[in-house]
Amino acid sequence: MSFPVVSATVFAPLVGAALIFCLSPARKELIRWIAAVTTGISLVLAAYLVLAYDLSAGGVQFAEKINWLPSFGIKYFVGVDGISAVMLLLTAIVGFTGVFASWGIQDRVKEYYITFLALTFACAGVFASFDIFLLFVFFELAVLPKYILISVWGSTKKEYAAMKLALYLTLGGAITLLGILCLYFVAGINSLDLLELARHEFTRNQQLLLFAIFALGFSVQVPIVPLHSWLPDAHTGAPTAGSMILAGVVMKLGAYGIIRIACWLFPQGALFWAPVIAVLAIVCVVYAAFVAMGQKDLKYMIANSSISHMGYSVLGIAALTVASLAGALFQFFAHGIMAALNFAIAGMTYDRTHTRVIAAMGGLAKVMPVLGIAFAIGCLASVGLPGTASFWAEFSVFVGSFPIFPTLSILAISGIVFTAYYMLRALQRVYFEPLRHKEFAKLKDAVWHDWVVITVIVFFIVAMGVYPSLLMNLITSGLDPIMAGFKGATPVAGLTTWLAALGGVR
Amino acid sequence: MDAVKLLLPEIIVSLCGLIILTERIFTKADLQRKDAAWFGVGGLLLAGIFAAKLFGVNQTAFYGSYRVDDLAVFFKLVAIVAAGMTLLFAPDFLVRKGVKSGDFASVVLFAAAGMMLLPSALDFITLYIALELISVSFYVLLALQRGEVRPAEAGLKYLLLSGLASAVLLYGMSLIYGLTGSTYLTAIRQAFSAGEWPVLSGVGCLLILAGLGFKIYVVPFHMWAPDVYEGGPSPAVAFLATGSSAASLAAVLRLFGETFAGLSGVWLPLLVILALITVAIGNILALPQTNIKRLLAYSSIAHAGYILLAVVARSGLGTAAVMYYSLLYAVSTVTAFAVISAFADFTAGGETSAFAGLNRRAPFLTFVMVIALASLAGVPPLAGFMAKFAVFAAAVQAGYVVIAAVALLLSVISIYYYFQVIKVMYVDEPAETTPITYGWGTQAALILGLAGVILLGLFPGPLLRLAQVAAGFTRF
Numbered sequence: 001m002s003f004p005v006v007s008a009t010v011f012a013p014l015v016g017a018a019l020i021f022c023l024s025p026a027r028k029e030l031i032r033w034i035a036a037v038t039t040g041i042s043l044v045l046a047a048y049l050v051l052a053y054d055l056s057a058g059g060v061q062f063a064e065k066i067n068w069l070p071s072f073g074i075k076y077f078v079g080v081d082g083i084s085a086v087m088l089l090l091t092a093i094v095g096f097t098g099v100f101a102s103w104g105i106q107d108r109v110k111e112y113y114i115t116f117l118a119l120t121f122a123c124a125g126v127f128a129s130f131d132i133f134l135l136f137v138f139f140e141l142a143v144l145p146k147y148i149l150i151s152v153w154g155s156t157k158k159e160y161a162a163m164k165l166a167l168y169l170t171l172g173g174a175i176t177l178l179g180i181l182c183l184y185f186v187a188g189i190n191s192l193d194l195l196e197l198a199r200h201e202f203t204r205n206q207q208l209l210l211f212a213i214f215a216l217g218f219s220v221q222v223p224i225v226p227l228h229s230w231l232p233d234a235h236t237g238a239p240t241a242g243s244m245i246l247a248g249v250v251m252k253l254g255a256y257g258i259i260r261i262a263c264w265l266f267p268q269g270a271l272f273w274a275p276v277i278a279v280l281a282i283v284c285v286v287y288a289a290f291v292a293m294g295q296k297d298l299k300y301m302i303a304n305s306s307i308s309h310m311g312y313s314v315l316g317i318a319a320l321t322v323a324s325l326a327g328a329l330f331q332f333f334a335h336g337i338m339a340a341l342n343f344a345i346a347g348m349t350y351d352r353t354h355t356r357v358i359a360a361m362g363g364l365a366k367v368m369p370v371l372g373i374a375f376a377i378g379c380l381a382s383v384g385l386p387g388t389a390s391f392w393a394e395f396s397v398f399v400g401s402f403p404i405f406p407t408l409s410i411l412a413i414s415g416i417v418f419t420a421y422y423m424l425r426a427l428q429r430v431y432f433e434p435l436r437h438k439e440f441a442k443l444k445d446a447v448w449h450d451w452v453v454i455t456v457i458v459f460f461i462v463a464m465g466v467y468p469s470l471l472m473n474l475i476t477s478g479l480d481p482i483m484a485g486f487k488g489a490t491p492v493a494g495l496t497t498w499l500a501a502l503g504g505v506r
Numbered sequence: 507m508d509a510v511k512l513l514l515p516e517i518i519v520s521l522c523g524l525i526i527l528t529e530r531i532f533t534k535a536d537l538q539r540k541d542a543a544w545f546g547v548g549g550l551l552l553a554g555i556f557a558a559k560l561f562g563v564n565q566t567a568f569y570g571s572y573r574v575d576d577l578a579v580f581f582k583l584v585a586i587v588a589a590g591m592t593l594l595f596a597p598d599f600l601v602r603k604g605v606k607s608g609d610f611a612s613v614v615l616f617a618a619a620g621m622m623l624l625p626s627a628l629d630f631i632t633l634y635i636a637l638e639l640i641s642v643s644f645y646v647l648l649a650l651q652r653g654e655v656r657p658a659e660a661g662l663k664y665l666l667l668s669g670l671a672s673a674v675l676l677y678g679m680s681l682i683y684g685l686t687g688s689t690y691l692t693a694i695r696q697a698f699s700a701g702e703w704p705v706l707s708g709v710g711c712l713l714i715l716a717g718l719g720f721k722i723y724v725v726p727f728h729m730w731a732p733d734v735y736e737g738g739p740s741p742a743v744a745f746l747a748t749g750s751s752a753a754s755l756a757a758v759l760r761l762f763g764e765t766f767a768g769l770s771g772v773w774l775p776l777l778v779i780l781a782l783i784t785v786a787i788g789n790i791l792a793l794p795q796t797n798i799k800r801l802l803a804y805s806s807i808a809h810a811g812y813i814l815l816a817v818v819a820r821s822g823l824g825t826a827a828v829m830y831y832s833l834l835y836a837v838s839t840v841t842a843f844a845v846i847s848a849f850a851d852f853t854a855g856g857e858t859s860a861f862a863g864l865n866r867r868a869p870f871l872t873f874v875m876v877i878a879l880a881s882l883a884g885v886p887p888l889a890g891f892m893a894k895f896a897v898f899a900a901a902v903q904a905g906y907v908v909i910a911a912v913a914l915l916l917s918v919i920s921i922y923y924y925f926q927v928i929k930v931m932y933v934d935e936p937a938e939t940t941p942i943t944y945g946w947g948t949q950a951a952l953i954l955g956l957a958g959v960i961l962l963g964l965f966p967g968p969l970l971r972l973a974q975v976a977a978g979f980t981r982f
Contacts, residue, residue, distance in 0.1 A: 071970050072899070111865075111932075144885050144925075151929050159929060163922065169920045174914040177895070181902040181910070229663040247531075 029087025082478025154350030161237030174221030221254025238348025267485030284311030326399025523615030577975030585621035596741035617643035623817030625756035660737030675717025681710030698768035721754035744843030784811030841955025863936025
């Protein structure tokens with residue numbers, strides 16, 4: 001039996017957590033290094049999966065399958081296709097850098113790293129799963145660590161934020177579970193194996209209903225407006241690494257679920273509901289951008305910016321073309337690392353200035369040039385500057401969406417202008433105005449563990465900006481089986497047509 | 507196989523109870539010692555082995571009034587697990603509270619014998635005697651802390667209301683007997699499947715439902731639970747919450763799954779509505795609770811609602827889900843009560859706020875509590891999640907998609923109150939920092955519970971398979 005690379009990638013953080021569990025809380029340095037090493041192993045293995053994935057063969061590779069709950073045909077089925085490989089890499093990057101971003105935490109270090117590693121493990125598990133039940137288990141498993149992470153190590157309104165997050169995500173989970181049960185009995189093949197279900201023919205009405213249930217369940221985690229209100233509070237309440245993984249990975253879980261389960265299994269449903277999703281996507285882009293513009297708190301601004309950016313991905317999903325879906329998935333990666341960087345810098349800045357109010361800072365680049373440059377890179381990536389990964393993501397989404405939803409795509413493009421406004425304004429006010437407070441003059445610039453975070457993420461932002469085809473080819477290969485279900489069909493464009501179609505369904 | 511062999515597990519448990527009781531009378535041994543409980547655990551273990559050997563036996567005894575089939579054996583094992591875990595952690599609590607642990611152990615064993623008899627009962631008389639054996643034992647167990655007001659009040663409340671429920675149950679049984687001329691479930695089932703029956707048969711059926719509904723906390727027969735949970739000694743309440751309700755569920759499955767199947771037009775719609783109301787009331791009323799035992803009482807009510815969803819499914823999967831849920835719920839709940847019991851001396855009446863900073867005073871205890879609560883909340887892949895999955899799967903399979911959807915959405919509420927306790931233990935500052943100590947019996951119960959909650963969640967296959975096979979024996 002060959003080495004189970006995918007399981008090792010997923011379980012490495014959990015092994016780290018188990019090792020740390022056995023250690024005395026006093027051994028803080030050892031705890032940190034165990035976390036770093038195990039997430040590092042995960043990163044190396046994820047990179048190996050990306051590089052070793054055979055594009056010409058396609059499909060699910062490095063698969064591991066064991067019967068888990070035979071009465072329901074449920075399996076422990078993990079593996080990677082082009083999409084999973086990229087998402088595992090994203091999780092591993094954010095997990096690894098999150099460990100270093102948390103290096104300064106002194107309070108309850110042992111429990112912190114156990115919780116953080118458990119969360120990283122759960123997120124990776126979602127992306128590696130090819131059994132819907134297993135995917136759901138990982139999906140729900142992530143809620144408790146998130147809750148503890150925010151409620152114990154968070155800041156602003158942390159308990160409120162943690163509970164709000166837990167309730168919203170569990171609500172989404174409950175809807176998804178209902179969808180899984182309906183899917184299981186409707187398909188009637190005693191299996192929740194994605195590959196087997198993808199071969200099953202669902203009737204049109206089954207597809208419309210099941211897609212709606214799954215899309216609703218997952219949209220809480222994207223989050224799509226109006227189910228988004230948990231996110232800014234959660235991001236702001238969370239500790240730095242918590243925000244990084246929330247924005248970098250957790251937000252992607254829901255959208256990934258929509259593509260991986262809803263779009264793949266129910267193409268007719270996807271085509272039918274696409275206009276509604278597209279409209280909601282634009283609401284996300286524009287509304288969240290406006291909210292971000294009005295924020296005084298740096299983390300709130302980045303959080304709302306994340307909702308806005310996820311709107312691009314959702315638009316890409318709604319358009320259902322190869323380019324738009326590839327763009328949406330590339331945006332998962334690009335936004336994941338970019339948001340992680342922005343939150344990391346916001347956290348590092350807060351650790352030094354003890355304020356997150358944008359207006360209260362100013363001129364910090366003079367004393368913290370490295371952090372200033374890193375934040376500038378993060379801001380420019382947010383804006384979608386060519387040379388950064390985000391450029392290709394947004395470009396691809398717009399190219400793919402425009403023929404399907406021209407008006408909505410133009411509206412979405414306006415989001416870039418808003419993003420430029422609030423991100424560059426924040427960059428200017430926090431880092432590039434004259435130094436406003438004398439006490440800030442003594443602040444320290446990036447220390448070694450900050451350097452690790454910045455170097456790793458900036459490397460990927462720029463590398464994928466310069467050489468996007470590495471991931472884009474993988475993603476496109478992963479989309480092949482999903483696109484087969486659409487067979488050249490296009491969504492019901494325009495709301496009037498959609499409403500007419502709805503009448504037809506009735 | 508002769509009747510003695512079929513009854514061997516119950517005989518062993520009852521004998522152990524009698525030995526503990528008489529040993530105390532004749533030797534005047536130190537009443538505080540823990541040996542009695544260990545002896546009881548040993549007896550339960552032996553009974554468990556003999557009970558497990560009965561899997562696959564499908565036999566009736568005592569002129570058709572007693573049946574050993576896989577369904578009965580499964581529930582016998584649930585009773586043994588619940589009693590065994592209770593006896594592991596109870597002595598620590600009882601000794602601290604000055605209660606005679608020998609008395610407690612013997613009565614727990616008698617109650618366990620009742621719980622093992624009940625799933626096998628195939629006529630009203632046997633069923634009633636088994637049920638009363640359980641109830642009478644709990645009158646004693648709940649009021650065992652003599653000299654303390656709250657436990658005495660809890661015991662009295664249980665005595666009065668349980669007596670009332672028994673009366674209602676008996677009245678229902680007498681109506682059915684009057685109409686069918688038999689106390690045997692097989693005969694009653696045949697009578698009901700034969701043709702039309704007067705309205706009174708429906709009334710009898712509903713009265714029996716009310717009587718059993720009391721035991722499994724179905725709304726509106728649930729009122730006693732929060733007060734009794736709050737006032738009763740933690741080990742007694744743990745056993746009451748798990749063993750008693752599981753055994754009563756076995757009776758519900760026998761009666762409503764089979765005996766009254768012909769009358770389903772009367773009770774099924776009502777049971778569906780009661781299931782939903784029970785989930786709603788349990789979850790909503792748990793929200794404002796500030797006492798951990800009251801909170802668990804309301805959560806037990808909500809869990810009863812989930813289980814009823816599987817009962818109303820009336821399918822093999824539904825029956826299996828009830829059995830599976832009963833065992834996994836028992837393990838999670840006893841584990842939570844083991845923590846509460848260990849923490850009893852350090853809290854003021856079990857107020858949730860007294861759990862503040864428990865993590866700093868007893869990290870392992872807190873970890874166990876987090877896992878137990880997460881399991882009750884249905885966090886995967888713990889035991890509680892798998893149980894919920896089976897229950898909702900049964901409901902959806904039976905076509906109750908909307909009912910399952912509403913119950914699932916209502917279950918989200920439970921996250922609030924379970925996670926709130928987790929938050930208090932992890933986030934809030936402790937009023938004092940003295941470490942919490944507990945005996946190795948409690949430690950053993952905690953480790954067993956923790957292992958059970960995690961392993962039964964991670965490897966649910968064999969147990970669910972066993973439940974599904976056992977569910978095939980519902981017809982008799």
